[in-house]
Amino acid sequence: MDRVAVIGASMTQFGQRNAWVRELLAEAGEACLDDAGVAADELDHLYVSNMASGEFEGQTGIPNALAHDLGAIGAYTQRVDQTSASGGAGVYAAWQSVASGASELTMLVGGEKMTHRSTADATDVIASLTHPAEYKHGVTLPSFAGMTARHYLETYDAPRESLASVAVKNHRNGVDNPHAQFRKEVDAETVLESPIVADPLRLYDFCPITDGSAALLFCPESVAAEYTDDYSVVSGIGGATDTHVVHERDDPTVMGGVVDSAADAYEMSGLTPDDVDVAELHDMFTILEVLQLEDLGFFEKGEGWRAADEGITTRDGELPVNTSGGLKSKGHPLGASGVAQVYEIHRQVTGDAGDRQVAADVGLACNVGGFGNCVTTTVVEAAE
Amino acid sequence: MSFEAHRCENGHVTYPGHTVCPECGAEQTATVDLEAETGTLVTWTTSTATPPGVREPNHLGIVEFDVEGGTVRALGQLTTGDVESGDRMTPVYCDELRDPDAGIREPESQSWDGYRFAPVED
Numbered sequence: 001m002d003r004v005a006v007i008g009a010s011m012t013q014f015g016q017r018n019a020w021v022r023e024l025l026a027e028a029g030e031a032c033l034d035d036a037g038v039a040a041d042e043l044d045h046l047y048v049s050n051m052a053s054g055e056f057e058g059q060t061g062i063p064n065a066l067a068h069d070l071g072a073i074g075a076y077t078q079r080v081d082q083t084s085a086s087g088g089a090g091v092y093a094a095w096q097s098v099a100s101g102a103s104e105l106t107m108l109v110g111g112e113k114m115t116h117r118s119t120a121d122a123t124d125v126i127a128s129l130t131h132p133a134e135y136k137h138g139v140t141l142p143s144f145a146g147m148t149a150r151h152y153l154e155t156y157d158a159p160r161e162s163l164a165s166v167a168v169k170n171h172r173n174g175v176d177n178p179h180a181q182f183r184k185e186v187d188a189e190t191v192l193e194s195p196i197v198a199d200p201l202r203l204y205d206f207c208p209i210t211d212g213s214a215a216l217l218f219c220p221e222s223v224a225a226e227y228t229d230d231y232s233v234v235s236g237i238g239g240a241t242d243t244h245v246v247h248e249r250d251d252p253t254v255m256g257g258v259v260d261s262a263a264d265a266y267e268m269s270g271l272t273p274d275d276v277d278v279a280e281l282h283d284m285f286t287i288l289e290v291l292q293l294e295d296l297g298f299f300e301k302g303e304g305w306r307a308a309d310e311g312i313t314t315r316d317g318e319l320p321v322n323t324s325g326g327l328k329s330k331g332h333p334l335g336a337s338g339v340a341q342v343y344e345i346h347r348q349v350t351g352d353a354g355d356r357q358v359a360a361d362v363g364l365a366c367n368v369g370g371f372g373n374c375v376t377t378t379v380v381e382a383a384e
Numbered sequence: 385m386s387f388e389a390h391r392c393e394n395g396h397v398t399y400p401g402h403t404v405c406p407e408c409g410a411e412q413t414a415t416v417d418l419e420a421e422t423g424t425l426v427t428w429t430t431s432t433a434t435p436p437g438v439r440e441p442n443h444l445g446i447v448e449f450d451v452e453g454g455t456v457r458a459l460g461q462l463t464t465g466d467v468e469s470g471d472r473m474t475p476v477y478c479d480e481l482r483d484p485d486a487g488i489r490e491p492e493s494q495s496w497d498g499y500r501f502a503p504v505e506d
């Protein structure tokens with residue numbers, strides 16, 4: 001079977017932006033087309049990953065808006081919403097469109113505009129993904145993280161400081177990412193003394209609220225070299241859901257959607273966790289990076305907290321994780337994040353990651369929606 | 385008032401109820417009232433960044449109840465943040481857990497009353 005190649009990639013500056021969602025999407029989309037030297041009217045399909053442009057901004061119908069703004073009128077468009085995992089789900093949709101033969105050239109643009117709303121309002125928009133039995137109690141995604149972190153630390157006797165090490169590492173990585181929202185190192189003491197948000201987690205255990213956009217361009221591997229020498233290949237991809245009601249999961253420290261989507265991605269690629277050289281994980285909260293390291297098969301359950309603590313996942317470690325700075329320091333514009341994860345892996349395996357470059361032929365991205373409610377795992381390899 | 389978990393014909397119990405049993409796909413045909421029961425606090429948090437219409441700080445926890453044939457868990461607000469995992473907890477009715485008119489969700493689309501959990505002295 002002809003595999004699917006990534007022939008172009010872009011991301012905008014992440015952070016507090018004076019642009020609305022349409023402008024952010026167009027900025028990333030134009031840059032991605034430029035990256036591959038492709039004209040907008042050549043696109044067969046155009047996908048937009050976005051969670052809540054209607055709720056945040058009162059702008060719906062953004063795929064059609066983007067097609068018009070970019071000059072891609074005539075392309076088939078679709079909005080992909082899977083909350084925080086909209087970007088990963090968009091990668092899945094774009095991959096499907098090319099793998100199935102329905103499209104010869106598909107662009108995916110993920111984006112979100114959030115910072116014009118208060119933290120309380122933005123938190124409520126995101127919390128509205130919860131079941132009524134959860135929402136009525138005022139539960140937020142950060143509160144799920146607090147409850148899960150406490151349970152993890154108590155069950156596996158892991159030190160609280162190990163979560164701070166995740167934040168320290170990802171902030172260190174973000175310093176070298178020109179697109180990151182925060183390019184500032186933090187030390188463990190700062191993390192551990194920052195204000196409590198959802199006990200035992202503190203401000204620096206959480207990603208910020210962010211505006212931004214990222215884009216990827218896909219075509220069949222057989223024609224990729226006609227566009228560029230610097231392409232990568234999506235060799236495996238899987239998507240899965242877990243329960244909607246978070247407390248109904250048998251083991252609160254296992255993200256079933258990560259386990260299931262990774263199993264599919266590994267099987268399709270014919271690779272195992274040992275083959276992965278670099279990973280972008282969904283560190284919306286520090287505890288999530290630890291859970292994904294375990295549920296993706298890199299560590300035994302209960303051991304993932306050691307990774308950042310012992311330097312295994314730092315940029316010069318055995319398995320560099322979140323070389324981009326992760327959601328933690330790069331920022332988390334919901335629909336853009338899963339796209340920006342694959343942007344980073346694409347840059348790493350094509351040797352174009354600048355100061356963040358590590359030795360990598362195989363990379364993995366894991367994009368998590370809700371509190372593990374829906375997940376896409378993608379394996380991206382260097383072209384042969 | 386009752387605090388109803390839902391049971392399918394194969395004995396699986398969930399809170400809240402679902403269209404079909406998530407475990408086996410059978411219809412949930414019976415209810416189990418947890419209101420007078422005592423459960424165990426699995427984990428908890430105190431949230432200090434709460435959405436519009438939600439008390440601040442908001443103490444939240446997951447409580448596990450033993451029921452015939454297994455266990456069932458429920459998420460809920462706690463009456464106090466002075467708790468530890470493993471504490472014994474009992475439900476306490478509250479007629480409005482958050483202000484229905486302050487948040488993004490349509491007030492008429494769901495109920496807003498429910499149960500908080502309070503520690504019980506052994």
Ligand SMILES: [Zn+2]
Nearest residue numbers: 392396405408
């Ligand atoms: Zn059942």
